[in-house]
Amino acid sequence: MSSPDKPTLTTRQGHPVHNNQQQRTVGSRGPATLENYHFLEKISHFDRERIPERVVHARGFVAHGEFEAYGTIGDEPASTYTRAKLFQTKGKKTPVTIRFSTVIGGRDSSEAARDPRGFAVKFRTEDGNWDMVGNNLQVFFIRDAIKFPDVIHSLKPDPVTFRQEPNRIFDFMSNTPESMHMLTWLFSPYGIPKNYRTMRGSGVNTYRFVNDRGEGVLVKFHWLSQQGEEGLTEAQAAEIQATDLGHASRDLYEAIERGEYPQWELNVQIMSDDEHPELDFDPLDDTKIWPREQFPYLPVGMMTLNRNISDHHNENEQIAFGTGVLVDGIDFSDDKMLVGRTFSYSDTQRYRVGPNYLQLPINRPREDVLVSTNQGGGQMSYGVDNRGANPHVNYEPSSIAGLREADESYREYRPFVSGHIVKAPIERQNNYAQAGETFRSFTDFERDDLITNLVNNLSQCDKHIQEKMVHHFTQCDEEYGRRVAEGLGLAVS
Structure with a gap:
């Protein structure tokens, strides 16, 4: 008889398994019979226990922690710039989950490769999730999302030889002058972080902060490692890679287990929301850095990672981030890379994990946030979102029951945009x-x-x-x- 301290092996249907060593056969030598239900269920699940790996950021490591707000942005109250609730009060803590990753290599590739590193943070706020999806380097190779498949294809293995070929990489980059800034960072010692704890993070894209008065400013996000920033030379990386493909994941896991909780301070740069003709670059161009002397780093809060995951597949392989996952007080800018990423990220999660990936515990908002939608069905649906008092009403509007739109008492930020619909490069490129x-x-x-x-x-x-x-x-x-x-x-x- 099963008990919590001595659990009995069962099937997914809850049936006790009396023999997990042999199939049912005709005689001890076989052949096996078709009605081996436990074996068929076990092996068919095993055949499917890997989901498609991410096209980019396939290898990564996840940890949990909390973000503690300073209540200020620089010397000003946070409310000066944004009404996002997680920033408003000094000492306010928000649970976070972070995934560090390499970009180009596959799921079992080396963490000592020269490669950008993903730095994705999921804030579980009282207003729902906010995903800040970025990299360790502050810029990117391209400025228009239509080129994203091309740059990734050039960096991935050759479709014939299946080798990563410098000739292919630099063929693309030599025809893409805007990539020179990213290449300068990538081939410097910053291109191979020593480990995940000693690297910075950057939102890369430009967003907007919006306050209670409906006023908006442009904002860039930066995570500054409190462990310092340190990289590896090719020789040092090769020495590590000779014996360990996952040194960075191991380093982070062991540090947290020892109680040496790594920290990163969140800083922002803020710019008025206009075209800034005085600059020699477009502020929405993600191949550019905003000069710190003109747009200083303003501290916002501190993130501490203090808990490791309990299951790699459920919390790492199935965690899903998206640049469109924003909370009130944080908004999109007109950054052309950001708009493309916002479609692509959520689209790929539905392909990889399924249409109900947001029902998974690792992706759901925290427990005090009630998820109420009229969405339902699809593969692997294992719950129904809250629909109010009448489960028969799964549409809106309704005079019977059902869900209603949220209160719109807040001031919406409404930027003015005008111009011809064109396919054209930005005007201030300044690639060099x-x-x-x-x-x-x-x-x-x-x-x-x-x-x-x-x-x-x-x-x-x-x-x-x-x-x-x-x-x-x-x-x-x-x-x-x-x-x-x-x-x-x-x-x-």
Whole structure:
């Protein structure tokens, strides 16, 4: 007889399993009979226990914790800029779940690879979930979401040889000048974080804060590691990778188990919501950084990770983030990458995990948030959202019962937009200036490491691709281009 301290093995139907060692057979040697229900259920589930891996960010690690607000944004009350409730009160704590990840490698790839790192945080607020989905580097390769499949295809393995080929990567990048800034960061020591605890996070995209008066400002989010920021050289990464493909996940898990809870301070940059013609770049361009001297970092609160997951599949493989998952007080900007990501992220979750992925415990809002929708059905539905007093009414509006729209007493932010409907690049591209500034800001060691890594990879490329990349780097900074050219044995015109 089963008891909590000595549970009996059962099937998913709750039937006790009396023999989990042998199938039912004709005689001890077989053949096996078709009515082996327990075996068929067991093996058919085993055949399906892996869901499709993510196209990007396939390998990752999840931890839980809390975010504690300062109640201020810089020196001002948080309410000056946003009415988002999680920021309003000093000491207010919000549960969070974070997933760190590599971008290009598969689910069992190395965590010591040169690759951007995902930094996705799910805030479980009293107004529902807010997902801040970003990377460790502050910029991205492209500025328009229509190019996302192309940049990822270039970074993924060759469709014929199934090898990641520098010639393919730099063929795309040499024809995409806006990528020079991201490449400068990626091939520097920042391109291989030492581990997840010693890397920063960035929202990358631009959002809006909206306050109670319906006023809006542009905002960028930054997570600053309180453990410091530290990267690896190629040699150090190779030494780790020789014996351990998951060193960063292990490091985070063991630190939390020891009680060494890692922390990140959330900072924001704020800019008035207009086109800012005084800047030599478009503030909505995610290949650009907002200069800190003009738009300083303003502290908002502290995140602490203090609990590990209990099941990798349920809490890591099935956790789902989306850039469209916002709470009141945080809104979209007109960032063209953000709009594309907002469709893509939720769409891929429905493909990977299923149409009811939001019913999974890891993705649901916290328990004091009542989920009330008229949605229902679909594969793997295992519950019905709240529909009010009358379960017969699954539509709105209704004079019988059912759900009603939320109170609209708040002031909506209504930006004014006008212009022709076009397919056109942004006007202030300035593809090279910030890449050059980043190169010059590096220490001698960081510049040396950047040049070494680029030369090692470009040496595997066709000469015309090498020459195009040298041209781009020279536009960023004369020394930058010259040193890459010298390393490749090319003349600089």
